[in-house]
Amino acid sequence: MSSDDDIFSRLSPRTRTLAGLVLAMSNFMVVLDLTIANVSVPHIAGNLGISPDQGTWIITSYAVAEAICVPLTGWLAQRFGVVKMFTFAMVGFGIFSLLCGMSMTLGMIVACRIGQGICGGPIMPMSQTLLMRIFPPEARPRAMGLWAMTTLLGPAMGPIIGGYISDNWSWHWIFFINLPIAVMCVFAAQALLRPVETDTAKVPIDKMGLFLLVFWIGCLQVMLDIGRDHDWFADPMIVILGVLAVIGFFAFIIWELTEEHPVVDLRVFRHIGFTSGVFSLALCFGAYFSGIVIIPQWLQMTQGYTATWAGILTAFTAMAALMTAPVAARFVGKVDPRLMISGAVFWLGLMTLWRAHWTSGIDFWTMAAPQFIQGFAMPFFMIPLTTLTLGSVLPSETASAAGLQNFVRTMAIAIATSLVLTGWSDSQRVSRNELASVLQPADAQAQLGGLGFSTEQIRQTISNIVEQEAIVTAVDHIFFISALILFGAAIIVWLAPRPTGPVDTSAAH
Incomplete structure (x- = not known):
């Protein structure tokens, strides 16, 4: 393999900058697609004639396919070359995005989302690998800062873009907008990155x-x-x-x-620092993502919000995270990462507990407050956790550990989505039965009758109120459980020994 100096000399500063922007854009697109469909599920479900519960397959199928494909990234890059694989993955992502937008049935859109996830999975780690490859050591922190900004910006913009498109155009366009970006990235990769292609080897799979x-x-x-x-x-x-x-x-x-x-090096779990860190990561992402899944559906189903406004409320967290990310990055290496992670996760738990007291009469800004305030803690959890987990394994295991960490995080999101929606549905049923058993409808019937309501209208009105209250009680129940999980994760982090010495986080993705 060529020396680093030889690689850097092949690209002019202008080419390097353009290539960096293209790689950051490709990462942004893949991360965006993880959340862009969340606020659009009610629209897609209504259009395809399926229940919102079935519509969540659109979220989980993408996450699971991405999780399965991530461990293969290293083998694919070694076997075919990182630039070639990045290009193939972008082509596949663009094609499956087109097919997702053209889908007319649940089966077709889920199959195409799986294809999207399989192609999108390797793009995140490969874009990071290529950034490290084209920039000299002194410029890498800035390059990785740009990459990290797109990783944080994607989840923030996903619900807003998805909501706006679903309300004003059609849900099909949340997938079609990937096409011009994918085409640009493919041509740019071929034009700019071919000189830094990696050597290939026949590695066993x-x-x-x-x-x-x-x-x-x-x-x-x-x-x-x-x-x-x-x-x-x-x-x-x-x-x-x-x-x-x-x-x-x-x-x-x-x-x-x-x-x-x-295909997945499970031996890295022998390091207690890695195991406790990854376990905390899985619990935190699962509990955090429960809000991202539930809030847009609840707001659109019973609170009368459009997909756009549901998306804006969901995105407040990521907006605040963008503001504190540079501050968190400065603290890494100076403060015990366990203290930063534990404090941040405890903060997330407090904000989730705050949301467990929402009511059906709540206004937008009262909901926005905990959403925004919890965002300040996100970088203080995400950034030092990488330092903690990768600092707990041997240098030769860093790539495997980073891949496994990403795999666990993505699987936690997919599994949590299913579990949370099941718990929400069950809790709604229990709450509905409890409300119905203690209801004293005589007074309400008399009042509504006095307003000129018919018997059928009175029954329907009372039923709607019970349904609305049962749903919000179930939302609060999910947030309460999520808060307990976050408090538990804040304690688990302390099982890890404090990392010693500098940590190479370049393999993290």
């Missing part, structure tokens, strides 16, 4: 490990997604899927621990 990974995750996710429609374990199919997921999971662990070239 762990086919059985990959099969077991897809098998157990597939069984688990299908079980979680259709379980609530099939009365869970009362349905033999759900029982079979659950048993297959457990068997596949244990077979995967045994195989990966004994395989010479594992």
